[in-house]
Amino acid sequence: MQVIVESKNLEVTKAIREFAEKQARKLSxxxxxxxxxxxxxxxxxxxxxDPHANTVTYEVEVPGKNVVITSKAxxxxxxxxAATNTAARRMRKQFEKKITKRRSKIEEE
Structure with a gap:
């Protein structure tokens, strides 16, 4: 899994990069x-x-449909x-949806 951290109007320090990568690895x-x-x-x-001063956009690439999350704080x-937690919820929901579809196809046959 590859983690890419990019920024606009912000210098990405080593601490921010490590924190972001650590949070992103939780999704794996x-x-x-x-x-x-x-x-x-x-x-x-x-x-x-301002609660909208800092914005984080996550793009999680998985086979099938990519997940994009935006969080402001x-x-x-x-x-x-906040973005990591939202991404985790969305990934869990997407995974459960896929399993449910598989089970329903097996039950129909």
Whole structure:
């Protein structure tokens, strides 16, 4: 699994990169079929305590349908954690949907 961290209007420090990669690796526990996770970090420098100042966009590439999540928060770390949790929920839901479809096909036959 490849983790790519990109940014706009923000210098990605080693600490932010490691934190983002650590959070992204949590998703690999849900599905071993994830090929790439791309994180796009964006900040608006003029807005200090605005809840939309920091934006994190996750793009999880899996065979079939890719999952794209956007999260906004005051703090960049909060935005990364929120996006990771949302991505985990979506991946779990997508995985359960796929299993349910398989089971229903077997029961029909």
């Amino acid at each position: 526990k849900l599905s071993g079929r994830i090929t790439r996770i791309r994180l796009f970090l964006e900040t608006i420098p003029k807005k200090r305590n 005051v703090d960049m770390y909060e935005a990364i954690v």
